[in-house]
Amino acid sequence: MMLRFEKKRVRRFTLVELLVAMAVFVVLLGLLLQFFSGAQRMWINMEQRNNMYADARTVMDILSTMTQNAFYAERVGVPFIIEKTQPNKRENEGYDKNQYKMYFATLSRQNLPGGKLKYVTIQCGDGNDSGSGNLDELKLGVFCDKERDFEEYLPPYDLNASITKDTVGDWVRERLDGLLKNTTENPNADEPYGTILARRVTSFTITPYMRDDSGTGITPKISDKGEYETISGGYRFSQIPYMIEFKLSLLSPRDFIVWEQMKYSTLAEKEKKDDFRKEHEYTFSRSVFLGDQSRMSLDD
Numbered sequence: 583m584m585l586r587f588e589k590k591r592v593r594r595f596t597l598v599e600l601l602v603a604m605a606v607f608v609v610l611l612g613l614l615l616q617f618f619s620g621a622q623r624m625w626i627n628m629e630q631r632n633n634m635y636a637d638a639r640t641v642m643d644i645l646s647t648m649t650q651n652a653f654y655a656e657r658v659g660v661p662f663i664i665e666k667t668q669p670n671k672r673e674n675e676g677y678d679k680n681q682y683k684m685y686f687a688t689l690s691r692q693n694l695p696g697g698k699l700k701y702v703t704i705q706c707g708d709g710n711d712s713g714s715g716n717l718d719e720l721k722l723g724v725f726c727d728k729e730r731d732f733e734e735y736l737p738p739y740d741l742n743a744s745i746t747k748d749t750v751g752d753w754v755r756e757r758l759d760g761l762l763k764n765t766t767e768n769p770n771a772d773e774p775y776g777t778i779l780a781r782r783v784t785s786f787t788i789t790p791y792m793r794d795d796s797g798t799g800i801t802p803k804i805s806d807k808g809e810y811e812t813i814s815g816g817y818r819f820s821q822i823p824y825m826i827e828f829k830l831s832l833l834s835p836r837d838f839i840v841w842e843q844m845k846y847s848t849l850a851e852k853e854k855k856d857d858f859r860k861e862h863e864y865t866f867s868r869s870v871f872l873g874d875q876s877r878m879s880l881d882d
Contacts, residue, residue, distance in 0.1 A: 638830055638866040
């Protein structure tokens, strides 16, 4: 019996089929990478937003605690000052927001540098290298009772006061402004109480409210009673108010870089930059009621 062997033909892929399969694989791989890249960007944006919310909440807690424990003594010059001025502008960079500054004395026991009795300033930088830092930085300066010359700035506790009621407010403001210059990488150890509260700030406003004696509520402006003093480019409020409203606007790190790089030379370009900021910034607000403390002071 003779055996017959048949040779079977093996089916192989052609070059065209291999190329098509590779092309399909590359497309699928690209879609997969794009999906994971988008998910990573979403996760990073969410993380940055959560960090921004946490930073803003911390800043608002600090402002609330310190202002709720503020005190004021007009008779001897212990100040409570809120200023609104125009900052130094950088050409074509869009830093045209008003600059708000606050100076006050507080008995806050919050976990911040210094002793429990302190003078505090909260303000954005002025944009000068030799000044109080970048315009996008919200900064805190603290001058406390642990410093040797502190009693000279708090006349009720200084029997040999070297400054008078009319000058103590200016001295306090000058000293606190000096602390804000001490927030570099190598700060002066003799001036330890300056720090940055928040970065990438696009707006920071402080609105004081006084009680409206007419019985209609409270109002942010009572010009006929003299609470507001006109200064260059803004005003100065020099009494402890009934209520304070803080508003803080921030951009995420990525959005801030994009916004800062958007230069403009025409009105249309400026509007485009403003629209980008308004669309991407997050605004946080906190109202702090001081109540009848606005009518009380160390003089009473």
